[in-house]
Amino acid sequence: MDRRQDDYYRTNSHGSIDHQLTPCQVILSLSTEPVVSIFTGALNRPELRFSELLVPWIMIVEALGFLVAWLVVAIMERAGLSRYVWHLPLFFLALVALFSSLIGMVVFP
Numbered sequence: 001m002d003r004r005q006d007d008y009y010r011t012n013s014h015g016s017i018d019h020q021l022t023p024c025q026v027i028l029s030l031s032t033e034p035v036v037s038i039f040t041g042a043l044n045r046p047e048l049r050f051s052e053l054l055v056p057w058i059m060i061v062e063a064l065g066f067l068v069a070w071l072v073v074a075i076m077e078r079a080g081l082s083r084y085v086w087h088l089p090l091f092f093l094a095l096v097a098l099f100s101s102l103i104g105m106v107v108f109p
Helices: 003-008 023-029 057-079 088-107
Strands: 009-011 017-019 047-050 053-056
Touching: 047 057, 053 057, 057 088
Parallel strands: none
Antiparallel strands: 009 017, 047 053
């Protein structure tokens, strides 16, 4: 038997099979490589260091969300779709929150 199977099927003192690992744990232990995010090494630190300036990750995520929202609103205005929005500044803030949340979920799963 394989070592993982030995861990799963152990016999106790009475000779009956003693299940020490749950089937879910056995399935999860079958993978040879750990599931690691692309950003794990960099995101373990709470902020980025630029010379002597420490910048928190949330600030970078918010800036990216702001830029994407700005681009969407600029495209909407160019296409003439902004006239269908009741309050454009409020819509812009909602887009910033939406895109910042989406970027944050992708970068910080």
